[in-house]
Amino acid sequence: MDVLSKFIPPDLTRLQGRRARLTRRWLAAVLLLAGGLLLFVHPGSARGAPTVLAAHDLPPGAKLRAADVRLAELPGDARPSGALSTLDAVDGRLLAGAVRAGEALTDVRLAGIPARGDPGTATVPVRLADAAVAELLAPGLRVDVVTTTEPGVPASVLAGGAIVVTVGHPEPKGRLVLLRLPESLATRVAAISLERPVTVTLR
Incomplete structure (x- = not known):
């Protein structure tokens, strides 16, 4: 002691x-x-909220399926604005841009139109003859695809009412534009765009 x-x-x-x-x-x-x-x-920050994440890398124009996404709990400070919280919100939708694995999907990542209910359509990537035209496009717009005028080749409409799915990032060769068309027209546009320059007219 x-x-x-x-x-x-x-x-x-x-x-x-x-x-x-x-x-x-x-x-x-x-x-x-x-x-x-x-x-x-701060209930969201403490408990987290369900958030839809990409299960793997996804290209622009991809049609989302159950295997492409997963749900995870994210705290409020890590959850981006407009983040989607249910798998039903993305099922069958088209991506407006490329997404990395683990990235939270937001409303602006989806094209303005759903891809479900149109089994007779296909998505075609094209590079426009005038890169400046691509700057005017946005997902959901309807356009007509035409061939540009060349010596001895008259201009013609290849497909009417194509829907812009997404517009890619600037590249040396020009932006890649994804268009959704009926399958028969999509094949024609894809083939001709490899032989001749194409452009679009806005509706």
Whole structure:
């Protein structure tokens, strides 16, 4: 036993011990209350919210299926604005741009039109003769695909009412534009775009 303890009255020792226990209890209560208030004020950050993520790398124009996405809980500060929270919201939809594995899918990542209910259509990638025209396009617009005029080759409409799925990033060869067309017209546009320059007219 410490020599000084002989000179401390037992009642004072018990009182100090009681005060220490009471202080610890008050601190625990304050911490518990603070945690409860944080959970109430920022419920999303504390618990997380269901968020749709890409299960693997996806190219622009991809038609989303169950194997392409997954759900995960993300805290509010890590969840981007417009993030989608249900798998039904993306099923059968077309991507407006490329997505990396694990990236949260938002509303602006989807093309303005659903891909479901149109089994007779196909998506065709084309590079326009005038790269500046691609700057005017946006997902969901309807355009007519035409061949550009060449010596001895009259201009003609290859396909009418094509739907712009997405417009790719600028590249040395020009932006890649994805168009959704009936399968019969899609084949024709794909073949001719390899032989002759093509462009589009906006409706």
